[in-house]
Amino acid sequence: MKSAVLVFPGSNREGDVARALELVTGVKPTLVWHADTSLPAGTDLVVLPGGFSYGDYLRCGAIAARAAIMDAVRAHAARGGLVLGICNGFQILCESGLLPGVLVRNARLRFICREALLKVERNDTPFTRRYAKGAVVRYPVAHGEGNYTADADTLKRLEDDGRVVFRYVMADGRRDDTQVLNGAANSIAGIVSEKLNVLGLMPHPENHVDPLVGPTDGRALFESIVGALERA
Amino acid sequence: MTSAEPKITPELVADHGLKPDEYERILKLIGREPSFTELGIFSAMWNEHCSYKSSRLHLKGLPTKAPWVIQGPGENAGVIDIGDGKAAVFKMESHNHPSYIEPHQGAATGVGGILRDVFTMGARPIAALNALRFGDPKHPRTRHLVAGVVSGIGSYGNSFGVPTVGGLVGFHTRYDGNNLVNAMAVGLADADKIFYAKATGVGLPVVYLGSKTGRDGIHGATMASAEFGDGAEEKRPTVQVGDPFAEKLLLEACLEIMEAGCVVAIQDMGAAGLTCSAVEMGAKGDLGIELDLDNVPCREEGMSAYEMMLSESQERMLMVIAPGKEEQAEAIFRKWGLDFAIVGHTTDNLRFVVRHKGEVKADLPIKELGDEAPLYDRPWVETPKQQRIDPASLDITATIPGALERLIGSPDFASKRWIWEQYDHLILNNTVQRPGGDAAVVRVEDGPKGLAMACDVTPRYCEADPFEGGKQAVAEVWRNITAVGGKPLALTDNLNFGNPEKPEIMGQLVGCLRGIGEAARELEFPVVSGNVSLYNETHGRGILPTPTIGGVGVLDDIEKMATLDFKESGEIVFVVGETGGWLGQSAFLSEILDREDGAPPPVDLALERKNGDFVRALIEEGLVTAVHDVSDGGLLVALSEMAMASGIGANLVAPPAEINPHAFWFGEDQARYIVTVESGSKALLLRRAELAGVTIAKLGTTGGDRLNIPGERPIVVDALRERNEAWLPIYMGAGL
Numbered sequence: 001m002k003s004a005v006l007v008f009p010g011s012n013r014e015g016d017v018a019r020a021l022e023l024v025t026g027v028k029p030t031l032v033w034h035a036d037t038s039l040p041a042g043t044d045l046v047v048l049p050g051g052f053s054y055g056d057y058l059r060c061g062a063i064a065a066r067a068a069i070m071d072a073v074r075a076h077a078a079r080g081g082l083v084l085g086i087c088n089g090f091q092i093l094c095e096s097g098l099l100p101g102v103l104v105r106n107a108r109l110r111f112i113c114r115e116a117l118l119k120v121e122r123n124d125t126p127f128t129r130r131y132a133k134g135a136v137v138r139y140p141v142a143h144g145e146g147n148y149t150a151d152a153d154t155l156k157r158l159e160d161d162g163r164v165v166f167r168y169v170m171a172d173g174r175r176d177d178t179q180v181l182n183g184a185a186n187s188i189a190g191i192v193s194e195k196l197n198v199l200g201l202m203p204h205p206e207n208h209v210d211p212l213v214g215p216t217d218g219r220a221l222f223e224s225i226v227g228a229l230e231r232a
Numbered sequence: 233m234t235s236a237e238p239k240i241t242p243e244l245v246a247d248h249g250l251k252p253d254e255y256e257r258i259l260k261l262i263g264r265e266p267s268f269t270e271l272g273i274f275s276a277m278w279n280e281h282c283s284y285k286s287s288r289l290h291l292k293g294l295p296t297k298a299p300w301v302i303q304g305p306g307e308n309a310g311v312i313d314i315g316d317g318k319a320a321v322f323k324m325e326s327h328n329h330p331s332y333i334e335p336h337q338g339a340a341t342g343v344g345g346i347l348r349d350v351f352t353m354g355a356r357p358i359a360a361l362n363a364l365r366f367g368d369p370k371h372p373r374t375r376h377l378v379a380g381v382v383s384g385i386g387s388y389g390n391s392f393g394v395p396t397v398g399g400l401v402g403f404h405t406r407y408d409g410n411n412l413v414n415a416m417a418v419g420l421a422d423a424d425k426i427f428y429a430k431a432t433g434v435g436l437p438v439v440y441l442g443s444k445t446g447r448d449g450i451h452g453a454t455m456a457s458a459e460f461g462d463g464a465e466e467k468r469p470t471v472q473v474g475d476p477f478a479e480k481l482l483l484e485a486c487l488e489i490m491e492a493g494c495v496v497a498i499q500d501m502g503a504a505g506l507t508c509s510a511v512e513m514g515a516k517g518d519l520g521i522e523l524d525l526d527n528v529p530c531r532e533e534g535m536s537a538y539e540m541m542l543s544e545s546q547e548r549m550l551m552v553i554a555p556g557k558e559e560q561a562e563a564i565f566r567k568w569g570l571d572f573a574i575v576g577h578t579t580d581n582l583r584f585v586v587r588h589k590g591e592v593k594a595d596l597p598i599k600e601l602g603d604e605a606p607l608y609d610r611p612w613v614e615t616p617k618q619q620r621i622d623p624a625s626l627d628i629t630a631t632i633p634g635a636l637e638r639l640i641g642s643p644d645f646a647s648k649r650w651i652w653e654q655y656d657h658l659i660l661n662n663t664v665q666r667p668g669g670d671a672a673v674v675r676v677e678d679g680p681k682g683l684a685m686a687c688d689v690t691p692r693y694c695e696a697d698p699f700e701g702g703k704q705a706v707a708e709v710w711r712n713i714t715a716v717g718g719k720p721l722a723l724t725d726n727l728n729f730g731n732p733e734k735p736e737i738m739g740q741l742v743g744c745l746r747g748i749g750e751a752a753r754e755l756e757f758p759v760v761s762g763n764v765s766l767y768n769e770t771h772g773r774g775i776l777p778t779p780t781i782g783g784v785g786v787l788d789d790i791e792k793m794a795t796l797d798f799k800e801s802g803e804i805v806f807v808v809g810e811t812g813g814w815l816g817q818s819a820f821l822s823e824i825l826d827r828e829d830g831a832p833p834p835v836d837l838a839l840e841r842k843n844g845d846f847v848r849a850l851i852e853e854g855l856v857t858a859v860h861d862v863s864d865g866g867l868l869v870a871l872s873e874m875a876m877a878s879g880i881g882a883n884l885v886a887p888p889a890e891i892n893p894h895a896f897w898f899g900e901d902q903a904r905y906i907v908t909v910e911s912g913s914k915a916l917l918l919r920r921a922e923l924a925g926v927t928i929a930k931l932g933t934t935g936g937d938r939l940n941i942p943g944e945r946p947i948v949v950d951a952l953r954e955r956n957e958a959w960l961p962i963y964m965g966a967g968l
Contacts, residue, residue: 009569010477012393016661050659052391055477111386113656142390142656207658212679212790214658 001229003029003045006073006089008064013050013206017086020206021047024222034067044229045082046073048089050142050204060103060145061091070096082126082225083198087143090190090200099191099200100158101150107183111144115215116181116203118166118189119173125165125192126228127199130220136173137217139203141181146202148184148191155185166190166201237268237538244268248275248451254606261600269538269586269593273601275451276504276542277511280766283605286732287764290745294759295752300721301760302423308349308500309419310760311426312722314786318676319423320683321355323761324363324416324726324782328768330471331413335380339413340388340474344546346417347392348500351483352549354427354490355419358660359674360389362399362415363687363726363780367408369643369963374403377411378651379964384474385415386654391476392483395663396655397672399687403643406691409770414726416782418685420676427490429509431497431517431552431578438510438521438576439558441485441565442501442548443478446531449505449544478547478570485568486549492564494557501548507541509550510576511584514598520579521598525588529571537586537593552578612738618696621816621830623892623899628825632897633947635824636868639898640952642823645865646959664790668877670715670861671785673793682790684718686783690864691776692817693832698740702747702779703835707902708863709783710755714844715861715905717794717851718785723752725762725781730774732766740777741766748779754837757783794851796860797877801935803857804914805882807867809843809904810927813895819864820898832900839903846926847905855913855920862904867931868897868939870906875939876953884932886942897941908934 003025005018014031022028029047030040039046053064064070070092077083077098085093093099106112115138120131131137150158158164166189168180175187182202190201205218238244245255248271258266258274266274280286296304302319303311309323327342343360350357362385367374389396394417449472489495497517499509506528514521525540535543553561558574565572579585584601586594630638639645652667664682665673671686688708694701706723713720725748730737752759768775787793815821816830850856858878862870875881887896909917911933921928938946 009481010391012391012480013659016659019661051393052477052480055391055475057477110383111390111654111656113390113658114653140658142658144390204658207661210661212675213661213664 001025001027001044001226002040002042003047004032004039004043005029005047005049006034006069007031008034008053008067010053010055011049011051013087017047017049017206020209020218020222023209024219025226032069034064034069037068037072039072039076043076045084045225046076048085048092050087050089053088053092059095061088061095064092065095074098077198080195080197084127085200086204086206087202090202093198093200098198099193100154101148103145104147104149105145106147112181113142114140116141117169117171118203119169121164121167122162125196125199127221127224128165129224129227136169138208138215139205139218140207141203143202146182146184148188150185158191159186161194163191164188165192165199240265240271248272249279250275254278257606261604262596267594269541270596272538272542273507273594273596276507277601278605281503282508284764285606286608286610286766287727287741288607289609290742293745294749296758296760298756298758301758302426304760305762307428308352310722310724311353312760312784313423314683316681317423319421319426320418320784321350321353321421322416322418322724322784323349324414324687324724324780325349325763326726326728326765327413327415328411328728328765331381332411334471335377336384337473338471339381339384341472341546342413342415343385343388344474344476344479345502346415347394347479348502350417350419351486352427352498352500353421354425355421356487357394357417357419358662359418359672359685360394360396360416361672361685361687361782362413364399364401365407365412365778366403367411368405369403371408375964381413382651382654388474388476390656392480393659395657395659397657397663397674398667398685401648401651404691404776406776410768410775412728412778414780416687416724418683418784427495427498429497429499429512429516431513431519433496434519434578434580436496436552436555436578437558437574438523438578439551439553439561440528440548440573440575441551442482442570443475443545444529444531444571445540445543446545447535447539447543448472450539450542472544472546474546481568481570482547482549485565485570489561489564492560494554494561495551496554497552499550501550503544505542505544511598511601513550513552514578514584515602520581520583521576522579522585523576523587525586527573527575529573537588541586610732610738611735612742613735615698615739615743618829618831623813623815623895626825628894630824632893632941632944635820635894635898636872636947637952637955639819639823639865639869640872641955641959643959644819645869647957648960649957650960650964664793665716665795669796671712671718673716673787673790675790680789680791682787682793684713684716684785684787686712687780688712689778689780691778692822692828694740694744694777694779696817696832698743698777699747700832700834702744703751703837704832704902705779705781706748706751706755706757707835707837707840709781710757710840711844711861713783713785714848715794715859717792717848718787719848720755720757720783720785722758722760723781723783725759725779727762727764728768728775728778728780729766730769737774744777744779751835751837755841792852792854794856794859796858796874798874798880798908798934799857801880802911803908803934804911805906805908805931805934806917806928807862807904807906807931808847808926808928810901811867811896811899811904812901813891813899814901815895815899818866818898818900820866820894833902835902843903843905843926846924847907850907850920855917856907856909858908860906862906864900866898866900871939872952874906875949876956879937879949880934881936881938881949882932882934883940885930906931
């Protein structure tokens with residue numbers, strides 16, 4: 001499996017996700033600079049990592065969405081290639097039109113770093129095949145602007161199409177839209193594109209892969225990708 | 233040579249924070265009246281912040297050497313060998329005054345400055361910590377300061393991409409109007425690839441890197457060396473504005489050009505900006521430096537030489553580049569979108585020459601700017617000793633569970649989750665022990681080695697007895713690192729005091745330094761870096777003496793690390809060390825009886841070492857299942873923390889008849905740890921203790937969901953945790 005991790009000025013979790021990919025897949029990903037115009041030949045998976053690309057100036061992800069490399073990412077996605085955007089990467093995917101909606105300031109206006117409980121809404125995507133449908137998993141969040149929002153039509157379409165893959169839930173596994181840590185609409189933590197090949201999510205599966213550091217619930221996400229690519 | 237500049241008058245000299253005798257010293261040194269720019273340079277180099285003129289004499293008594301120390305004080309940060317060819321690079325520095333004037337930016341740039349100190353040495357920052365002291369929660373400004381300081385620290389560290397893994401937060405009315413922000417950073421480097429400020433080679437280019445220079449922060453270091461009165465807020469323009477995005481780029485660019493072999497010497501532009509960095513590089517290398525300010529990248533039009541030399545604009549570096557490497561270095565900086573300009577060169581004449589628009593604006597002897605800074609042996613008086621408090625003399629009405637509940641919900645003991653959840657403490661994926669334990673533990677690369685780090689001090693102890701308080705601060709940090717299984721290696725000190733021109737304040741500084749020195753020597757825990765912040769006074773009232781100690785230790789195998797939460801029901805709880813019931817200056821006395829008096833607990837350093845080495849060996853052996861250092865609040869607070877972290881309660885013993893029960897549970901005798909073992913290991917633990925000659929006593933057995941003390945009402949662990957978690961979010965008006 002060949003993966004490419006994009007690096008924008010201000011990205012800061014590119015190392016974390018590259019390390020997680022290497023740990024789980026055994027293959028080191030290639031780091032691709034934002035000013036490049038093409039992805040390495042044969043790239044299976046493109047990762048847009050977390051961080052503060054361009055200092056979050058203008059709007060989170062807005063400048064990165066217009067970086068040179070993004071045309072190649074759009075083409076990769078259009079061909080059905082896998083794209084994973086985590087945290088700032090999710091923001092960039094929304095800003096670049098690869099995913100609908102937008103991520104705004106957390107409802108309580110504070111940055112928040114804590115473990116979040118997420119329900120895996122479906123396990124028929126390339127990113128979640130190794131989870132049980134409805135499983136509750138623990139990934140950490142670390143963001144100031146992870147409050148997912150979209151207009152009512154878009155939200156309805158996302159729900160009708162079953163494109164919400166990860167949802168914040170309470171300790172008892174129940175969804176409570178009034179208690180979401182960042183205020184996200186419909187408790188949305190992660191969504192996929194129509195063809196299921198582009199996933200954007202705010203929490204960090206890459207920070208929960210190593211038993212020495214914490215829980216390992218994030219491993220299955222990367223294992224799912226490996227499995228999906230093997231099948232394809 | 234200074235046609236357009238103001239005339240030097242006694243008022244102008246005073247405005248620069250220079251005393252008349254200090255000005256005389258300048259006249260004698262250069263044999264003429266200084267230019268305006270030169271006066272600015274002297275004020276920058278000779279203020280307390282940069283010259284340590286009041287503390288230098290007493291800092292000399294600190295132990296700074298050990299076989300594992302690669303670089304002690306005097307560089308941007310201290311460096312220690314942690315084995316396997318790796319070095320830990322760390323320092324703590326205050327940003328107190330700016331954080332009071334403009335809390336968000338003041339704290340943010342404090343973090344930025346200390347991160348820069350670490351990566352200037354060639355190390356990639358792997359962890360940040362901070363020690364914060366705020367005024368009385370009831371003071372009208374406190375809430376605003378907490379919110380601003382915390383958001384500032386978070387915004388900088390989170391964006392830069394370093395995990396903020398630990399620290400401390402305390403409240404006391406003596407910090408009203410003068411809160412403390414002490415930021416610590418720890419970096420990792422190859423032990424043979426450390427970079428220094430010392431310039432070598434004549435005629436080499438001096439290069440300016442990073443962000444452009446603006447008019448922010450002019451005289452920041454001078455402001456930081458003055459007391460506050462009314463109108464402190466008017467000093468806002470002296471506070472710098474941080475840009476963590478620029479710093480992140482600067483980090484990557486600096487590490488890249490270091491790796492490429494382009495760098496001869498490097499110094500970050502921190503306090504007193506271009507002045508201090510250029511003078512230090514030249515003076516340390518016995519070279520002169522000539523700067524041409526026409527080439528300095530400026531953010532604003534028409535900046536004068538004076539303004540450029542004193543600007544404290546952030547995210548800037550000065551370097552001496554290796555011959556023939558200019559183009560390669562420039563290409564790397566351009567790639568990261570940063571400014572790169574050759575602004576001068578090294579000379580062999582030991583002069584510091586500054587040119588601007590064809591005029592010489594300053595021409596000064598470079599060594600003397602630093603070496604000849606005033607050095608004061610300020611008069612000081614010893615702090616009067618206080619009496620030991622006899623618990624029998626106290627009129628205690630609170631029950632033991634009642635006192636515990638009050639303590640655990642009080643500002644100093646309340647959970648600081650609301651704060652540390654605003655800091656990204658997980659980035660880099662190496663945070664093995666997260667905030668809330670005795671020390672944070674960060675994995676070194678892919679392990680198995682880890683670094684343990686903590687910062688601490690008990691200002692009440694330091695006020696009552698500076699010598700014992702100084703010892704205690706070092707011992708406490710040493711104990712914190714030991715309690716997770718780390719071997720303490722070295723410390724950084726951040727000395728926050730009031731006005732040193734007052735003999736009683738100077739006495740606190742001298743006493744604390746003696747205590748720190750003695751403990752650092754006895755515990756082989758040398759001082760490798762530090763910072764002094766004086767004049768922490770508002771309206772003539774000084775802060776509590778607060779010599780914050782930050783320590784770093786190493787764990788050979790992070791899988792053996794200890795944590796403080798009870799692990800299972802049915803385990804046996806022991807206290808290692810002697811419990812005598814010392815209540816003087818205790819949290820119990822302060823919080824429950826509203827008095828802060830008596831002698832603080834004495835620190836027996838030989839005992840600290842014996843008990844600490846014993847506990848560390850138990851952790852190494854895997855015999856103990858949970859470990860917690862006993863500090864302020866005493867045994868019962870420590871036990872509660874172990875219970876709250878796990879949800880498991882304990883059945884506790886009755887105190888020995890000869891000790892007052894309140895003193896037994898809340899006394900703050902030093903050199904103690906609580907450990908738990910599986911019931912089957914009890915005999916082995918007792919045998920180990922006997923062999924080591926260590927005092928150990930059974931405190932109880934874990935189990936249930938409450939803490940039961942014979943004859944007292946049960947304390948429900950969940951309710952205690954709710955109380956512990958509630959105070960700060962409610963205080964901040966944020967809801968849970």
